[in-house]
Amino acid sequence: MKQKIVQKPLFWQVVILITMSGVFLLPQILGQGMILGSDVVFHFNRFYETSQQIKEGNFQYFLSIYGFQQSARIVNALYGPFFAYFQGLLVLLSPSWFSYQLLANGLLYLLAGFSMFGLLKKLRVNGWLSVGMSILFMATYSVQYWIERQGFSAWGRLCCRCA
Numbered sequence: 001m002k003q004k005i006v007q008k009p010l011f012w013q014v015v016i017l018i019t020m021s022g023v024f025l026l027p028q029i030l031g032q033g034m035i036l037g038s039d040v041v042f043h044f045n046r047f048y049e050t051s052q053q054i055k056e057g058n059f060q061y062f063l064s065i066y067g068f069q070q071s072a073r074i075v076n077a078l079y080g081p082f083f084a085y086f087q088g089l090l091v092l093l094s095p096s097w098f099s100y101q102l103l104a105n106g107l108l109y110l111l112a113g114f115s116m117f118g119l120l121k122k123l124r125v126n127g128w129l130s131v132g133m134s135i136l137f138m139a140t141y142s143v144q145y146w147i148e149r150q151g152f153s154a155w156g157r158l159c160c161r162c163a
Helices: 009-031 040-056 081-093 097-122 127-138 141-149 153-162
Strands: none
Touching: 009 097, 009 127, 040 081, 081 097, 097 127, 097 141, 141 153
């Protein structure tokens, strides 16, 4: 008797999305360089701020006491403090800003790919077509805006899509 080979397309679809996230990161990995867009100083400074607050256990929701030259600017309260603390945790987990950027970019690609894939599956689009469209979405400017310029609205678009 021949055994039936059980196909698991969902498994391979997930593997492809994860692999494509890695492929999108390859140019930066091979180039070994940071991508410094127009908003990098602003956002990286506020993520540094939250990482230091986590590290020191000194949480200041409104004031910036470690970043922005300790100027007590009110930034994170206006730009989403909880997400900034998530990014600050990623900064703490990363040994360098380069590795943080790779981690954040990789997470963004995964979030983009899987959120679009989930949406298309919910709309009952064919699984393999969903994978292709998800990869296409990962390459759009709305996602690349963070990668190329550190434009924070790329994260916002994805987080709203997931909700």
